[in-house]
Amino acid sequence: MKKRLLAMLLAGAMCASLAACGGNSSGGSTEEPSGEAGGEGYSIDVILKTTASEYWGYVEAGAEAYMADNPDVKVEVKGASSETAYDEQQNMIETDLNSGAYDAFVIAPLQADLVKTLIAGKEMPIIAVDTDIDAPEVLSFVGTSNEDAAAEGGKAAVEAAQAAGWETIEAIAISGVQGDGTATARVTGYQKGVEEAGGTFLAEEIQYADGVADKAATCMEAIMQNHPEGVAIIVCHNDDSAMAAARAAKGNEAYANTIFVGFDGIQSACNAILAGEETMSVAQEAFDMGYMAVETAVNALNGETPEEFISSGASVVTKDNAQERLDTLKGYLGE
């Protein structure tokens, strides 16, 4: 009896998954002729780094909002299962480029150089979003450079540290995955911002926490060990790291006024900033990024030549504007 029930369950699951696959592929093939036939009814393929994170959820929401505003354009959003699933994204891009089902592509590359090889010689409009792809096939890059955004954060952090009464302003970075383009760009930006504003960036003491909270806590414990006197600014790869670092330093008097800078400005970061657990967060306008990237792709299909770089803007979230941002973000996800 048990076995029979199990067999039925399994068979049911298989049927369901087969049906789902079938549905997708037939949808794709019917899309193709309509896309090529008229000027209207474009089909845009949006391949993001991942869809499994809040930040990318906003890019996705932005891209889909364009579809809601322009019902004749069909937007399909997909992404790898994590920001380190390089192979997965490679396969995805390869499959979609060769499927002939899409008129234009919006790509946020996990590894820009790899994507450059994949798109070589393709004639459909290709737009890079979030992270630039240095290739002649790419018409436009929509985003903020991580470096510029981080530099804004670095400057704001130095100002905040001065306001908090720090005399020697030193900054240490808890970076993401070593060798990752985004992680490097953010650290470079932080360094630039901190130094421009008159602080000292301890480049020798960069820690790598892979953007993961518990590793960031470990790094923070080491920093406190090396600097019992306190450090004015801790700049982090993302909000997860910043919140964990701030938590690890909780209760250490020397770090009571330390400025913890995160990156992404997601909802929980806004809450943490309001609660005084993270000091500030550098936020890229992910929703606008998604929307503008699809818009640019459609304009290109309509024969316009887009600008090479379209800035989607960045801001620094502090206690003053966190509530406002939180409400906006909730609106994007329809909560």
Add this chain to the structure above:
Amino acid sequence: MTKTKKSSNLMTYAGTFGALLILCIVLTIATPNFFKYSNLMSVLKQTSFNALVSTGMLLCLITAGIDLSVGANATFCACLCGMLVQKGITENSVVLLIIAIVGGTFVGWVNGMMLTRLHLPHPFVSTLGMKNVLWGVALIVTGSQMISFSGIDGIMWLGSATVGGFPISFIVVLIIYVIMHILLTRTSLGRSIYCCGGNPEAARLSGINSANVLTFCYALSGFMAALAGIVSIGRSGICNGANANQPYDTDAIAACIIGGASFMGGKGTMIGTMLGALIIAVLRNGFALLSVSAAVQQLALGLVIIGAVLLDVTRERMEAKARRLATK
């Protein structure tokens, strides 16, 4: 016979303990900040998570199995709590704690049932599948968002509270290790676990219900993963489903293997595993203090694992040779 066995056991620890000691001495010389009370306490805090998941991993390794879902299970349990907080269902720490532990243990039990009742070939496959399932579920229940536990101090107590600087999480780890050590060495269940791994056919013939023993091991592994998940909440104050793909499982395997466990089953002790977990934590801590690049960290950790296994294999071959000579 028992005498030689005991002395060889001591030898196992001597090697691993020596390695840990040398590592500590080197780090003490390399950086003045290593051998300080506060830093040593940090090391213990950093050990807790891995030590907990390693407990479950060790049991599975002893039975010649493996549990690759431990890290994902820990993340899943943390996210389960996160979901309840996010959706505003409950902020009662006791309820969250119970749900995490029940959830984690259930996942472990399912792993065990897949192996023993559904007869999936090797737990490598089923627990790898489970890892992906949990990763997905962790993202789904949290809506792919990072969730903060700020203000819910009860659930964070285990991972963050200290007694005179000594982390509570490590006290719990010590208690668990003592209990597990007694279970493995002094009870019939413990002997059954070793027997199932060392010689499954002999276990069956001697009337051991290996299906139940194996299910117990995997369920316990799930329980330990849940505890680790709760510790991680306390340490970082957040949960994030995306962390489920972190190599927590390989860290746990490394701790067990450094501590003398074997993929062939039937081997491994709690003391050895603790030493293994400490070696990994001390290495990571030292690297962080010295701001060593991530590339070098990976390289060094890899070499330590290879070295530990090599040491183990060499010692075994020498023992076998000694036995052969003795019988001649």
